Amino acid sequence: MPELPEVEVTRRELSPHLLGRVIERARTTGPSYFFLTTPRTLSRRLRGRRVESLERRGKYLLLGLEGGARLLLHLGMTGQLFFDGASSVRLLSSTAAASLAPEVQARFTPDAHTHLTLEFEDDGPRLFFRDVRKFGKVEWLPAGESCARLDKLGVDALEATGANLHAAAKKRRAPIKSVLLDQRVLAGVGNIYADEALFLAGVRPDRAANRVSRARCDAIVEAAQCVMLRSIETGGSSISDYVRPGGEDGGYQDERHVYGREGEDCPTCGALIRKTSVGQRGTHYCPRCQR
DNA sequence: CGTTACACCTGAGGGC
DNA sequence: TGCCCTCAGGTGTAAC
Structure with missing residues (x-):
């Protein structure tokens, strides 16, 4: 969670x-x-x-x-x-x-x-x-x-730069999403925010990491920080179990773009959001916005 | 070394 | 109602 x-x-x-x-x-x-x-x-x-x-x-x-x-x-x-x-x-x-x-x-x-x-x-x-x-x-x-x-943790995701992601990505042909989830590369990114970041950066989750450019890595890290900072502002994502220490729900579940929204319209282009599997993790993306 | 498959554990929800 | 299957925000390990 x-x-x-x-x-x-x-x-x-x-x-x-x-x-x-x-x-x-x-x-x-x-x-x-x-x-x-x-x-x-x-x-x-x-x-x-x-x-x-x-x-x-x-x-x-x-x-x-x-x-x-x-x-x-x-x-x-x-x-x-x-x-x-x-x-x-x-x-x-x-x-x-x-x-x-x-x-x-x-x-x-x-x-x-x-x-x-x-x-x-x-x-x-x-x-x-x-x-x-x-x-x-x-x-x-x-x-x-x-x-x-x-x-073994990498740089904290909120302190990271595109260079941190690109340094790891260029050496690997695993899906870019798997590299983004690797805590030795950026520490803190999980399944929700990986999908959200790749959506905002316009990158397909299953694209081979070594085929993602430095500029795209910059965009992915920037997007990840943007969604995470916004999520912190709203108290996090309460989708199934997460509660804040006082018992309140967070609010970011209402602002998700793609995570858990398979079959719904893409908020940007209206295409149907798809769900697939990448590295044994449920993965959500827009087939039109993400290439 | 990188990549993949699976294990760990419990519960919810869908199909029949 | 019950059973069986799949799925879930994470991570460590073994085997290729």
């Missing part, structure tokens, strides 16, 4: 309610591959730590703790980070949501998918990390240590 914009909105909205607070205890579900550090160890390490910073690298969040250790978080496909009091049908099982009147948004209560809960010494709002599919990740990084997952 979450790509750079959703992670950045989460970071911005978490920060003011997290920084300076002291973790009293952490509650977890049992060991699973969601926990790169075992839940036992994680709970022991987190207890009594003050939160000093919250940074984003690509789609990762790094919670900086007193003493220099960091907590690495990734939201995977269905991860949700939010506070006590958040209210949204996206935070409920479908059976629970179905029993509600459509306009009612029930307040979240911890369930089997809530893998990490942070409680604070100030008794203020708890922080929940819920993730139905468990593709998300939590890892304890000791002071002064990085990790392979972070070290």
Whole structure:
């Protein structure tokens, strides 16, 4: 679910309610591959730590703790980070949501998918990390240590230039979309914004990367930054699971040009938007605007 | 090395 | 109603 914009909105909205607070205890579900550090160890390490910073690298969040250790978080496909009091049908099982009147948004209560809960010494709002599919990740990084997952990330997509994309693209004949999704090239671009960027830049997603010119790479990166910045402004894309930390939906799902719009008219030329598969990912494009 | 296929996990939605 | 299939915003790994 979450790509750079959703992670950045989460970071911005978490920060003011997290920084300076002291973790009293952490509650977890049992060991699973969601926990790169075992839940036992994680709970022991987190207890009594003050939160000093919250940074984003690509789609990762790094919670900086007193003493220099960091907590690495990734939201995977269905991860949700939010506070006590958040209210949204996206935070409920479908059976629970179905029993509600459509306009009612029930307040979240911890369930089997809530893998990490942070409680604070100030008794203020708890922080929940819920993730139905468990593709998300939590890892304890000791002071002064990085990790392979972070070290291999390329330049953050918001800081990138067309030169960054072109340097990788000219060496590869994989589809340009696959290169755009490669986190070692630009960190943060995911399936929604890759499709949106290629649409705005007028480039077919399956075009061989080494046949995309420097000028086109410039246009693609510029378009990617444009849609991502706009998505951040609107609070990100809430299509199935993503919620903001207060429980609100983002707004960018209403501004998509092609993603999830197969069979609809292209907003530019009116041709029918098509859906295909590129690199095993659902891919949406306009057959007339994109060459 | 680059590329592809698949695995990880759960749930929603469509077809029959 | 139930069953079976496909699909989903991500990423790591194995095999060619």
